[in-house]
Amino acid sequence: MKVFRLLPAFIVPVILLHPVYSEVRLSADELNNKGMHELSAGNNGAAAEYFRQAIAADPLKKNYYNNLAAACIRMKDYYSAEQHLKTALAIDPNYTKALSNMSVVLFKTGRYREAYKYYKRAEKTDPLYTNERFEKNRVLSRLKEESSRNPDDQNLKLIIRQIESGSE
Secondary structure: OHHHHHOOOOHHHHHHHOOOOOOOOOOHHHHHHHHHHHHHOOOHHHHHHHHHHHHHHOOOOHHHHHHHHHHHHHOOOHHHHHHHHHHHHHHOOOOHHHHHHHHHHHHHOOOHHHHHHHHHHHHHHOHHHHHHHOOHHHHHHHHHHHHHHOOOOHHHHHHHHHHHHOOO
């Protein structure tokens, strides 16, 4: 304690927050787990902050970027979600969850042809996960709803035909 009394007041907090002195420092995985807990509770902003901290602690984990993107999607921040997904896919171009989330982001931003391409990539990397995530009748229903709001969008009509026929 005598050491702290000799130091200027602004240095004490810096020393106490330094990792060597902090007993409460969380690992990247622990931060990610806290983020997942917040995400499941619907606290998307808090979840995003935990995911950002996890990324800062370990910037090479693809799932941290994907989880941050999921929080951004829930907050309707599609631009940020897309950027985080691009990072996850730069780490692993065949990461199915990031591919499927990118498909969602692109669909939500009206880029249907690109969304379909990411959907097909996800389907190739993990058909079981993709088929569970994008149940065909539900996807077709959403596409048809979107098409009724945008009757002149030929991309939507083409994608609907491709899905209905099962063709690429």
